[in-house]
Amino acid sequence: xxxxxxxxxxxxxxxxxxxxxxxxxxxxxxxxxxxxxxxxxxxxxxxxxxxxxxxxxxxxxxxxxxxxxxxxxxxxxxxxxxxxxxxxxxxxxxxxxxxxxxxxxxxxxxxxxxxxxxxxxxxxxxxxxxxxxxxxxxxxxxxxxxxxxxxxxxxxxxxxxxxxxxxxxxxxxxxxxxxxxxxxxxxxxxxxxxxxxxxxxxxxxxxxxxxxxxxxxxxxxxxxxxxxxxxxxxxxxxxxxxxxxxxxxxxxxxxxxxxxxxxxxxxxxxxxxxxxxxxxxxxxxxxxxxxxxxxxxxxxxxxxxxxxx
Amino acid sequence: xxxxxxxxxxxxxxxxxxxxxxxxxxxxxxxxxxxxxxxxxxxxxxxxxxxxxxxxxxxxxxxxxxxxxxxxxxxxxxxxxxxxxxxxxxxxxxxxxxxxxxxxxxxxxxxxxxxxxxxxxxxxxxxxxxxxxxxxxxxxxxxxxxxxxxxxxxxxxxxxxxxxxxxxxxxxxxxxxxxxxxxxxxxxxxxxxxxxxxxxxxxxxxxxxxxxxxxxxxxxxxxxxxxxxxxxxxxxxxxxxxxxxxxxxxxxxxxxxxxxxxxxxxxxxxxxxxxxxxxxx
Numbered sequence: 001x002x003x004x005x006x007x008x009x010x011x012x013x014x015x016x017x018x019x020x021x022x023x024x025x026x027x028x029x030x031x032x033x034x035x036x037x038x039x040x041x042x043x044x045x046x047x048x049x050x051x052x053x054x055x056x057x058x059x060x061x062x063x064x065x066x067x068x069x070x071x072x073x074x075x076x077x078x079x080x081x082x083x084x085x086x087x088x089x090x091x092x093x094x095x096x097x098x099x100x101x102x103x104x105x106x107x108x109x110x111x112x113x114x115x116x117x118x119x120x121x122x123x124x125x126x127x128x129x130x131x132x133x134x135x136x137x138x139x140x141x142x143x144x145x146x147x148x149x150x151x152x153x154x155x156x157x158x159x160x161x162x163x164x165x166x167x168x169x170x171x172x173x174x175x176x177x178x179x180x181x182x183x184x185x186x187x188x189x190x191x192x193x194x195x196x197x198x199x200x201x202x203x204x205x206x207x208x209x210x211x212x213x214x215x216x217x218x219x220x221x222x223x224x225x226x227x228x229x230x231x232x233x234x235x236x237x238x239x240x241x242x243x244x245x246x247x248x249x250x251x252x253x254x255x256x257x258x259x260x261x262x263x264x265x266x267x268x269x270x271x272x273x274x275x276x277x278x279x280x281x282x283x284x285x286x287x288x289x290x291x292x293x294x295x296x297x298x299x300x301x302x303x304x305x306x307x308x309x
Numbered sequence: 310x311x312x313x314x315x316x317x318x319x320x321x322x323x324x325x326x327x328x329x330x331x332x333x334x335x336x337x338x339x340x341x342x343x344x345x346x347x348x349x350x351x352x353x354x355x356x357x358x359x360x361x362x363x364x365x366x367x368x369x370x371x372x373x374x375x376x377x378x379x380x381x382x383x384x385x386x387x388x389x390x391x392x393x394x395x396x397x398x399x400x401x402x403x404x405x406x407x408x409x410x411x412x413x414x415x416x417x418x419x420x421x422x423x424x425x426x427x428x429x430x431x432x433x434x435x436x437x438x439x440x441x442x443x444x445x446x447x448x449x450x451x452x453x454x455x456x457x458x459x460x461x462x463x464x465x466x467x468x469x470x471x472x473x474x475x476x477x478x479x480x481x482x483x484x485x486x487x488x489x490x491x492x493x494x495x496x497x498x499x500x501x502x503x504x505x506x507x508x509x510x511x512x513x514x515x516x517x518x519x520x521x522x523x524x525x526x527x528x529x530x531x532x533x534x535x536x537x538x539x540x541x542x543x544x545x546x547x548x549x550x551x552x553x554x555x556x557x558x559x560x561x562x563x564x565x566x567x568x569x570x571x572x573x574x575x576x577x578x579x580x581x582x583x584x585x586x587x588x589x590x
Contacts, residue, residue: 024426025426025430027427028423028424028425028426028427028428029426029427029430029431030427031423031427032424032427032428032431033431036431047450079449079450138331138334138335139327139330139331139333139334139335139345141334142330142333142334142341142342142345142346143330143334143345143346143348143349144349146346147346147349147350150568152521153520153521153567153568153570153571153572154521154524154563154564154567154568155521155524155525155528155563155564155567157525157528157529158525158528158540158541158544158559158560158563159560161532161544161545161548161556162544162548162553162556162557162560165548165549165551166369166370166371166553169369169370169551170370237437241437241438241439244439245439245441248439248441248442249441249529249532252529252532252533260442261442264442264445265445265533267445268445268446268448268449268533268534271449273446273449276445276446277446279442280442280443280446283438283439283442284438284439287437287438287439288434288437288438291437
């Protein structure tokens, strides 16, 4: 196996390409993340120092720098928990606890995620249906679309507490009220995006299908729907992130005891900052996974349909 | 029997107004473009009022629009106080600080492609996160008053504006930049006279996304603790008392404030980016 490396061998260029990719994309991101972590540690020391000094003054002891660093990064209820404290709490509540335990963050995340996914599915389905109606009916287009667009400029999330309480008072509890909030938050972006998507085919393409004598439904299934998919996926990414926010906020007003929003709220009631940060990071991971899955679907579907080329 | 009659009446009104809209929409024209959505909105309000009255829906489930209007009329000073607390103090302060900081950071990292490549993925990632969740932490840090709400808004609006501004600063064409170089323009001159103006459509896109985020942030942050005024505080306490007409009144005010805020930015955008194809008539 001596001699010049065979350039044409499968996988030969990957090492070089991989290194290039590391230099061009990964390194800057890692640098920024590392800088943020450093800032976080510095902030933790700075913000928690007051408490340490107060405690020391009460005990009549001197605060030395090593002592200050050690104490500020290991308080039980710090103003700003250090990253490793949050990581320890995450490990404790995600991996060390059984998934069915009420102290497990996975359990709470699943409660929130199930409402998010159900609401997202409902909102997306209704949104696509309405968009199809808008594209095919002029009266619907002129009446409904301006309101759908205007709804993007108002904080409809403010409706969340009322929906929870009203649905509670008519006997609907648990998953569904939160899912309703997620649904209407993901509904409007999907409507607006899908309408522009279904209108994306240009006049030439429409004319071509007309010369083929295509019926309305044929135009829809063979031209409008396929060309709307890039727009749909862009809206889905916005919609699923909004759906998660909706589910979390939906857990706030009634003092729910399960779910990520409930963890945030109970953490803020009892000053359990580490718990808040852990729940927040878990929510961030959920959002990243949800958006990531939609992004992956987008890549695969659009790639197979030839949009990527 | 009255239920059946009521249902028939509701359906008749709906069908009638829909037929009117369909007839109008088929005619087209500038006035129609405004009239059709207006008629649709009024139809919804009318149907809402009719359903509540004809079927005797209790006010703790769905108050009629007339009851909401009455609540708005009876509580104007209260609503104004809440608007000042949440919108002008919380949301607007945070909006100005957050957007200002985002544009400043975008200009600062403009000279370093390394930092841009690092910050953009992180910024895009953070922009998709449920940042509203930082509200309990920031309320703990900055107290119950509007400062903590402004802080939440700063965090919420920062990344969308940053990502858009960075994209905007890259938007000027190579030919245009070459022209500036042949004029002997310095980096600062190129930035001020070419690249920042060219970035404005992108910046305004970010600013417009941020208006809704700012209001949402300020309102939701009040769910985690607030002095005894503010729109989020009022919504959560009146929901607890089942005074839903008051809740709807606050939501109506929030909707008007939100669209006015967005409209103001859209007007400013038209003034600033009059040269852009999307603004030409």
